[in-house]
Amino acid sequence: MNLNHVFVCGHPALDFAATLRARRSTRFEMFVTPERLNAWYLESGLVDSVTPGDEDDVREATAVREAIYRLVTDRRLGEGFDAEALDTVNAAARRPPVTPQLTENGRLTVATSAQALATVARQAVELLSGPDVPLMKECGNPECTRVYIDRSRGTRRQWCGMESCGNKIKAAAYRARKKTSPAVSAH
Template identity: 55%
Template sequence: MHAFPGGAPALDFAGTLRFRYRSDPREDMSSPESLSAWFRESGITEREIPCEATDLREALELREAVYQLILARMSGRAYDQHALALVNDYARKPTPVPQLTAEGRHVEASIEQAFAAVAQDAVSVLGGPDVSLLKECGNPECSQVYIDRSRGARREWCAMDPCGNRIKAAAYRARKRMSGG
């Protein structure tokens, strides 16, 4: 199962390389099957998309481009032109089209449509009103970026489990050591 703490598919897609600041980051998209599962779990499609190794390589390239653009936007730096061109190329392509069936809403997608959905979401997030709400997780090892829609924009972690719990537990242990307890 994949994690979706970012508040937008593009942020969660970029976050599939977890704990980037560790010497051993965790790759959540390590196979074509995990890529297919991510698209289904994210809601971009309702069925597994047949994915090949080449699709996985393409996904990782798109993911890194999205991540570079997110970091540039958050820090006020200029966008990397290659990353910008790659995301914009995908964003120009058709996205999945929901259909109404007797059972309700149904969405199927090709791999290209799924990539386009992620790219269009990146354009919406980075060019929209929520861009000022982007934050990186307060866990020094975590690199997940999320949209902080909390009251007063006081959210510190991508999610309580695991990041918030780890930081709170470490702070508690430090307070106990300081008080001699």
């Protein structure tokens, strides 16, 4: 599995929650180092620059990520929120967030890892208390556990993204159909 961060979920908090991939099988961790965590903050567009983090930042981000995923799952399944997960996300959301600054060249957002995490937690609060809750779906690929916002016409989208999951599933289904269809004889 590649180490590139993927942003296909339609909401930053869901993309953040998806950084532990394939939760039901191989469990592939994207936040293996403080640098990989900071890369997510940068690649997501949340910050322009982030101060170097440490292992504590990774542990805290991982705890908040898991709490977000739990709350998203609770909400998606129509269940009450897990109290511990709720406390974890709310505690992170209460901390100082990323604060953009105006410069001669436009907007500049420099942050610490803690500020970036507080901002992600606040985004999760907005998502889970907002109008997109009914649009949250889990990817149809059984190996994938990403949750995404389905804004497709008729809300018929089946996968988190065509590049990441849709093409794999469609190709596998095509190969399965080819195997089971009888060979055409040329008489």
